[in-house]
Amino acid sequence: MYAWHGVIKKYFIAVGVLLHVLFIGLLLVLFINVYHSGYSIPAFSDKAAKRIAVKQPKLYSLLSPLFGFTESFSVHHHYFREINLPQWQGKGASGFFQANIKREHVVNVNSSTSFVNALKQALPGQTIVLAEGEYHFKSARLTLGYAGEQDKPITVMAEKLGTVKLFLKGEGIVVDKPYWHFNNLHLIGQCKKHSQCEHAFHVVAKAKHTHIKNNYLQDFNAMIKVNGIKNDFPDYGKVQANTFFNTSPRKTSNPVTPFDLMHANHWQVSDNFFYDIQKSSGDKVSYIAFFKGGSTHGVFERNLAMCSANLAQQYITVGLSLGGGGSLKQHRRDKAEFEHKAGVIRNNIIMHCASDVGIYLNRAKDSIVKNNTLYNTQGVDVRYSESSALVESNIISGRIKSRDGANIVEQHNLVLSRNFFTNADRLSEYFTAPDIGDFTWNDDEPFKLINHSLSPSASDFCGNAGKKAYLGVYSGQHFCLEALNLRAKSKR
Structure with missing residues (x-):
């Protein structure tokens, strides 16, 4: 009996040792896979x-203690300020913009x-000016009557930003001219339900040369939706x-x-401010902005994107994208192999998109990603063999990663991986106060990195x-603090 007791004891010891070895081995494999993914342990755990x-x-409920454990030693970066729209004087819409009005x-x-009627009756060269006040509409779509002309556009405006509010639902203003x-x-x-408030502007079909400038766009799923219909495509738009x-x-x-753009070519999206873009239902994944659907020659430049500011970062938000979440080939313009071609993402600040990448290229051919600063993001992903990209002179927290056969040429980027165990952003060592958008260099050392x-x-x-060439989003030694609504400091 004693002999059997000894055998059983040795058996359980051996099994215990084996299980511990297997557990440690699995942990090592997991750690190695996480490391090669470019994510930190807390970021990988959070996204998973x-x-x-x-x-x-049900599986999430089972694993939630593990996720809670990794979260416990994660370092979080926040905006630490509240954006008050009337007091914001940085990037985006400004009360200082004055449009030229020909009174006659x-x-x-x-x-x-009278506004609905004016949209249907306005002629080339006319300007519809809304009086100060609030405008509510029963219809889920407002439509236009006539096309403008190259030297006689039709303009809709308030004399001053903030004095006119349009409360919309459904499709919003349908721009098809x-x-x-x-x-x-x-x-x-x-709207009573968020699913009922889709767009502020739906730009479709023959709406070439649409310009949308110096507006506040609030509480829609896709404030500006652009797409073609059959063989008509609204090319050459500007969102400024x-x-x-x-x-x-x-x-x-x-x-x-x-x-959200499908199909249309030669769109310029510049000097805009995006913030607090999150989605709490469905797949709980949102994007700041993208071009996709076989479109070409889109440009994102000089934009400020904060996935979270006033809202806590509870869900996954991707920053700027060429290709977005993708589309079926038969739904792309000319059934193209690519989602976007010859796109440019340059001179943008993308920050506080902690759960995912700041820039995502999905079947994006001949792309240029240049002079961007990505802070508190997971970096840049370029995905699928149709993608090819020059990634140059960027400052990036996280990593630059080629996935599924994508081709990347990297030149002169400052890339700092996040702390593997805490997810702390190491770019905070280089800048004065990046959490609130002060990207002033701490010293002159980075200027030695410029090629x-x-x-x-x-x-x-x-x-x-x-x-001359520069690294990140600004040339020279002094960052434009006013663009982040920060008080300018005296030049040193």
């Missing part, structure tokens, strides 16, 4: 937790009914100096992307002409 919570809630061509409106301009408006989605934001995560399974043989970018984030 959010994915599993959506797709397998003005159509004045002061009611919802060319040469329409929209300035100085505050468009607000007002607007502010996009939501006051709560969107409770919808519909796509949530403030600027002056590279060609300069276009005008930098601060609006300075690119006369």
Whole structure:
């Protein structure tokens, strides 16, 4: 009996040792896979937790103690300030913008009914000016009557930003005619359910040369949606100096992307401010902005994107993208192999998108990613064999990663991986106060990293002409603090 007792004891000891070895081995394999993914342990755990919570809630309940453990030693970076729209004087829409109005061509409106009629009756060269006040609409779509002309666009505007609020639902203003301009408006989605407030502007079909400038766009799933219909495509649009934001995560399974473009070519999205873009239902994944659907020659430049600011970062938000979440080949323009071609992402600040990458290229051919600063993101992903990208002169927290056969040429980037165990962002060592957007260099050491043989970018984030090569979003030694609504310091 004693002999059997000894055998059983040795058996359990051996099994215990073996199980511990297997457990340690599995942990090592997991650690190695996490390390090669480019994510930190807390970031990997956080993203996995959010994915599993959506797709397998029961498994999430089982694993939640493990996710809670990794979260316990994670370092979080936040904006640490509240964005108060009337007091914001940084990137995006500004009360200082004044549009030129030819008084002899003005159509004045002061009611919802007169505005709807003016949209249908305005002629080339006319300007619809809304009187100060609030405008509410019963219809889920507002339509246009006539096309503008190249030298006679039709303009819709308020004389001053913040004085006119349009409360919309459904599809919003449907722009299907060319040469329409929209300035100085505050468009607000007002619906009982978030799924009912899709767009502020739906730009479709023949709406070439649409300009949307200096507006507030608030509480929609996709504030600006652009797409072709059959063989008509709304090319050559401009979205400039607007502010996009939501006051709560969107409770919808519909796509949530403030600027969502399919099919259209030669769009410029510049000097805008995006913040608090999150989605709390469906797959709980949103994007700041993307071009996709076989489109070409899109440009994102000098934009400020904060995935979370007033709202806590509870869900997954991807920053700027060429290709977005993808589309079926038969739904792309000319059934293209690519989602986007010859796209440019330059001189943007993308920050506080902690759960995912700041820039994502999905079947994005001949792309340029240049002079961007990505802070508190997981970096840059370039995915699928159709993707090819020059990634140059960027400052990136996280990593630059090629996935599924993508081709990347990397030149002169400052890339700092996040702390593997805590997810702390090491870029905070280089800048004065990046959490609140002060990207002033701490010292002159980074200037030694600049490769002056590279060609300069276009005008930098601060609006300075690119006369020589630089690293990150601004040339020279002084960052434009006012672009982040920070008080400018005296030059040293």
